[in-house]
Amino acid sequence: MGPRNLLEIEAFVAVAETGSVNRAAIRLNLTQPATTRRIQKFESAMGSTPLFDRTVKPAVLTAFGAHVLEHCRRVLAAVAELETCGNSRENISGVLKAGIAFGLEETLLSSPFDMLRRTFSRIKLDVTSDWSKELMEDVQTGSLDCAVGLLMPDQAGSLHLLQTPIGIERILVVTKAHQHNLGNERSYRLSDLSHQPWLLNPAGCGCRAALLSTFDRLELPIQIAAEVFGEDLQLSLLAQSGGLALAPQRQFENSPYREALEVLDVSDFDLCATISLMRHPVPGRFNTALNLMIEELQSAI
DNA sequence: TACCCTCTCAGTTGTGCGGT
DNA sequence: ACCGCACAACTGAGAGGGTA
Incomplete structure (x- = not known):
């Protein structure tokens, strides 16, 4: 997984936590289509099992999506920890x-x-x-x-x-x-x-x-x-x-x-x-x- | 080495569709 | 009518390769 996928993970977590692509886009400082595209790339990278149930409005996390979300949160926390220990205050x-x-x-x-x-x-x-x-x-x-x-x-x-x-x-x-x-x-x-x-x-x-x-x-x-x-x-x-x-x-x-x-x-x-x-x-x-x-x-x- | 061209990627705007 | 989402088309930045 390269850093590009980290952006997709952030987008997935943002959408899951805010419950909306629009609100996630605001959180990420992106436009809604850009956020949608990150989510789509992340979903396709995760395989054929959907992460969101889009038959209901607004879309909700599937059981698999909720499982993936927990993993993603741990990944982001670990990355933040890594950045903290690697970064001097000046950086x-x-x-x-x-x-x-x-x-x-x-x-x-x-x-x-x-x-x-x-x-x-x-x-x-x-x-x-x-x-x-x-x-x-x-x-x-x-x-x-x-x-x-x-x-x-x-x-x-x-x-x-x-x-x-x-x-x-x-x-x-x-x-x-x-x-x-x-x-x-x-x-x-x-x-x-x-x-x-x-x-x-x-x-x-x-x-x-x-x-x-x-x-x-x-x-x-x-x-x-x-x-x-x-x-x-x-x-x-x-x-x-x-x-x-x-x-x-x-x-x-x-x-x-x-x-x-x-x-x-x-x-x-x-x-x-x-x-x-x-x-x-x-x-x-x-x-x-x-x-x-x-x-x-x-x-x- | 510097410059140019091409390609890819990630973003934006504009727009249409479906649900409430 | 309004809102949220997805798609199409376009744009700009950056990487990589070819050439003078």
Whole structure:
């Protein structure tokens, strides 16, 4: 088997894992016909037993295909391992497509990415921000090589991704300091806060979804006064006009508005998110770089 | 050795077909 | 009507061989 067949194996694994030639093509940075052709060559090289059942739509792996897939994954993992041991850091090159969850950019991004640029001079970084849920899907489809996400408890462990926990982030309920209409309680319940104006991120934000789902479970109404993108802007508005907002603890502690804000102890809303680095389970060419990035992230927290 | 021609391979665009 | 897939035709890069 020459290196050409390795490309066909990658195409087969991509189609099997994404469930679609189109999505596989996106993962492989190819057009759909090119991906189809690689699959066809691989299938013909594997003999007459079909790898996909195309009588159903979308096509699914046959039992033989599933068997072959496991072998292919082992081959790709072995090749990645071989490349890792053969490559010096200076020789690892290419565009590393990384995602970072909204809200984590400023607190987490600088140190690990500085390290990558220093250590792997031939890696070009392509960094995008999005909600964690979207980032997970992008890593799953291969549009991203890795992503640092803020995962809610119900998101951790979902999808077939390798998730390395970096740290825990407590999500705080924050209000303007000395806000009179909340009284001077030491602890609140969500029922005390359901008629207060909330400033929340737009739909797509995991923290918002967790809060709304808790209100829903308790059958309480919630008054969303404004949908404001980004915790920085929310905290700024909160400091001026009052209301309630959610904020990751690190972001709150680093906020210039911190002195004008206070954290509420809400006894029936205790949300902790996991900061995780997500990547594909099959090690790729950036495996060494990602392992170092994890160490840097863990020391940055 | 340098240049040119030919062939092969892997990619793209354009398009048609079938299923939902 | 739209989407996903496969096929046909075309293109560009690279390898290999022949010739001056």
